[in-house]
Amino acid sequence: MKNRLLALASVLFVTVAMNAQTVKQEVKKDAKAVGTAVEDGAKATGEGVKDGAEWVGDKTKKGAKATKKGVKKGAKWVGTTTKKGAKAVEKTAVKGADAVSDGYKDVKQDLKKD
Numbered sequence: 001m002k003n004r005l006l007a008l009a010s011v012l013f014v015t016v017a018m019n020a021q022t023v024k025q026e027v028k029k030d031a032k033a034v035g036t037a038v039e040d041g042a043k044a045t046g047e048g049v050k051d052g053a054e055w056v057g058d059k060t061k062k063g064a065k066a067t068k069k070g071v072k073k074g075a076k077w078v079g080t081t082t083k084k085g086a087k088a089v090e091k092t093a094v095k096g097a098d099a100v101s102d103g104y105k106d107v108k109q110d111l112k113k114d
Helices: 003-111
Strands: none
Touching: none
């Protein structure tokens, strides 16, 4: 009985040892797979960040060019509009001065008649 019990214990021990070795190998395999996935994810993230930075840089350059062009056009428009406005004010001022002068002359003549 003792021998049978020892034989059963040794078989059980060998089985447990083999199972532990298998589990150990599976854990190593899973750990390697996780490490590879993390590396791949980090690489993809790095590429995504790089692509995003390039995209932002391109959009910033285009935006700066468009802003420069818009400011230039806006300044030109303001200059043209200001010139037109100045001419209109000048014409109005001359007309107003002429009207005042005519009014003064009329009043002066009316005063002479009296």
